[in-house]
Amino acid sequence: MSERLLVLVRHGQSEWNLKNLFTGWKDPDLTELGVKEATEAGRKLKAKGLVFDVAYTSVLTRAQHTLDLILGELDQKGLPTMKDLALNERDYGDLSGLNKDDARKKWGEDQVLIWRRSYDVPPPGGESLKDTLARALPYYVQEILPGVLNGKRTLVAAHGNSLRALIMVLEKLSPEGILKRELATGVPIIYRLNADSTVESKLDLAG
Numbered sequence: 001m002s003e004r005l006l007v008l009v010r011h012g013q014s015e016w017n018l019k020n021l022f023t024g025w026k027d028p029d030l031t032e033l034g035v036k037e038a039t040e041a042g043r044k045l046k047a048k049g050l051v052f053d054v055a056y057t058s059v060l061t062r063a064q065h066t067l068d069l070i071l072g073e074l075d076q077k078g079l080p081t082m083k084d085l086a087l088n089e090r091d092y093g094d095l096s097g098l099n100k101d102d103a104r105k106k107w108g109e110d111q112v113l114i115w116r117r118s119y120d121v122p123p124p125g126g127e128s129l130k131d132t133l134a135r136a137l138p139y140y141v142q143e144i145l146p147g148v149l150n151g152k153r154t155l156v157a158a159h160g161n162s163l164r165a166l167i168m169v170l171e172k173l174s175p176e177g178i179l180k181r182e183l184a185t186g187v188p189i190i191y192r193l194n195a196d197s198t199v200e201s202k203l204d205l206a207g
């Protein structure tokens with residue numbers, strides 16, 4: 001019986017995470033710390049004895065670089081990898097490139113929190129989590145999930161909000177439930193799925 005393995009990992013710290021800037025579809029690379037986090041993620045997966053058959057990532061550098069570093073640690077460089085903008089970070093629209101503290105000063109803590117964590121309120125000119133889900137979920141259902149259910153051990157390196165969207169579905173979280181769900185950079189979450197695509201087990205490799 002194959003194991004229906006799905007590992008999700010948010011990219012390591014990016015240059016703009018460090019500068020506290022809204023990033024979205026902008027394309028900064030990892031910082032030195034981000035490189036360490038991604039490498040450590042790979043080590044942790046290796047320590048668990050995990051091997052993958054396929055990987056998925058976004059079209060953004062920070063996620064692809066994270067994936068490369070993880071695969072390097074796993075001695076799996078060259079693994080078949082699909083890159084698709086369906087897995088991109090939420091588009092932050094007009095907020096992209098702005099400092100998050102400056103935005104709080106300008107629009108207030110509550111409004112910025114609504115833009116960052118509400119389910120269906122988009123930032124000006126950008127995507128809500130619901131919008132992000134609307135393009136990430138079909139990709140998951142059509143491209144990623146069939147492989148997982150057929151026993152392809154699958155690694156997904158993506159972004160805080162594209163992964164929160166998938167986690168909302170996997171963990172059956174409500175719009176309120178997803179509000180408080182934060183994803184740390186470079187921390188793999190190991191899911192094993194049941195044949196009906198529900199979650200059989202989940203292990204968060206934080207710490």
Ligand SMILES: O=C(O)[C@H](O)COP(=O)(O)O
Nearest residue numbers: 021022023024089116160
């Ligand atoms: O795009 C960004 O700015 C971050 O990667 C995620 O931002 P958030 O923590 O505001 O969701």
